[in-house]
Amino acid sequence: MRDRRLTVPCVLDCDPGHDDAVAILLAAALPELDLRAITTVAGNGTLERTSENALRVATLARLDVPIAAGAAAPLSRELVTSPDIHGRTALDGPALPAPDRPLDPRPAVDLLADVLLAADEPVAVIATGPLTNVALLLRRGPEVRGRIREIVLMGGSTGPGNVTPAAEFNIYVDPEAADEVFAGGIPLRMAGLNLTHQALATDAVRARMRALGTELGRIADEWLDFFAGTYRSRFGLDGPPVHDPCAVAWLAHPDIVSSTRAFVAIERDGRFTRGATVVDLHDRLGREPNADVGLELDVERFWDLVIGALGPQEKGV
Numbered sequence: 001m002r003d004r005r006l007t008v009p010c011v012l013d014c015d016p017g018h019d020d021a022v023a024i025l026l027a028a029a030l031p032e033l034d035l036r037a038i039t040t041v042a043g044n045g046t047l048e049r050t051s052e053n054a055l056r057v058a059t060l061a062r063l064d065v066p067i068a069a070g071a072a073a074p075l076s077r078e079l080v081t082s083p084d085i086h087g088r089t090a091l092d093g094p095a096l097p098a099p100d101r102p103l104d105p106r107p108a109v110d111l112l113a114d115v116l117l118a119a120d121e122p123v124a125v126i127a128t129g130p131l132t133n134v135a136l137l138l139r140r141g142p143e144v145r146g147r148i149r150e151i152v153l154m155g156g157s158t159g160p161g162n163v164t165p166a167a168e169f170n171i172y173v174d175p176e177a178a179d180e181v182f183a184g185g186i187p188l189r190m191a192g193l194n195l196t197h198q199a200l201a202t203d204a205v206r207a208r209m210r211a212l213g214t215e216l217g218r219i220a221d222e223w224l225d226f227f228a229g230t231y232r233s234r235f236g237l238d239g240p241p242v243h244d245p246c247a248v249a250w251l252a253h254p255d256i257v258s259s260t261r262a263f264v265a266i267e268r269d270g271r272f273t274r275g276a277t278v279v280d281l282h283d284r285l286g287r288e289p290n291a292d293v294g295l296e297l298d299v300e301r302f303w304d305l306v307i308g309a310l311g312p313q314e315k316g317v
């Protein structure tokens with residue numbers, strides 16, 4: 001049994017998605033985290049797809065936490081999905097077990113608020129999809145907000161984007177939500193593309209997954225095989241960046257990422273810059289910093305954690 005006093009209580013809001021799926025497995029396995037709920041948002045696929053995928057991944061991992069579906073569309077825009085990267089189902093690749101449970105009947109934001117209010121200490125929110133649910137959670141008001149320990153999110157970039165030259169996908173999909181979250185006054189860590197592009201699933205990394213001889217290792221390798229193909233054809237990258245687990249690893253092991261405090265503005269609109277994160281690394285704007293911006297990842301330790309999460313599991317069982 002885990003010692004709950006030594007773990008960080010957390011919830012994971014995600015849009016699985018290959019890298020979200022690995023993030024779920026990592027959050028479930030790390031003894032430093034006490035994962036209390038998973039919520040889904042439309043992003044890599046429709047809400048129906050991302051919710052189904054979250055249920056299947058939790059079933060695969062024998063992970064017993066409530067899973068609830070949230071926003072089917074951004075706060076005020078049409079949904080943009082990512083079939084070119086994640087495929088038709090948003091999690092194309094190996095066959096996964098059918099879900100062994102239904103979704104929690106509560107809307108995601110209700111489940112998140114219930115978890116926060118019931119916890120005996122503030123709870124961290126890990127966000128690896130568009131920030132729609134998180135923005136709606138913050139709108140619940142001071143009682144709920146006061147129960148959030150911090151937000152650790154995968155999104156944005158200090159440099160180029162991926163969905164457009166200026167914008168990273170999660171922020172691009174719902175820039176209004178991202179703006180509310182970054183302006184929300186809650187401690188926030190940003191694992192952007194500049195950081196997550198250090199977490200490349202190279203052939204050597206994937207060979208370690210296969211060598212585990214576990215079902216999780218095999219399936220993660222096959223997910224990354226699909227992901228590698230789309231990243232190769234779209235970006236010419238050999239190993240795909242496994243973005244979302246970086247946020248999970250950073251929460252569990254704060255020293256795995258070096259970061260700097262900075263003011264981050266979200267470009268809601270712009271002829272070519274919708275969803276850009278304007279990261280004021282050199283304090284040119286004189287604004288109060290609102291985020292810890294991840295800069296450098298301890299890549300070796302990161303992969304050790306991920307590979308460990310795919311091996312035989314002890315936590316919580």
Ligand code: BDR
Binds near residue numbers: 044170244
């Ligand atoms: C982010 O967008 C999605 O495609 C991934 O799951 C990740 O969260 C990377 O830009």
Ligand code: CA
Binds near residue numbers: 015
């Ligand atoms: Ca994601």
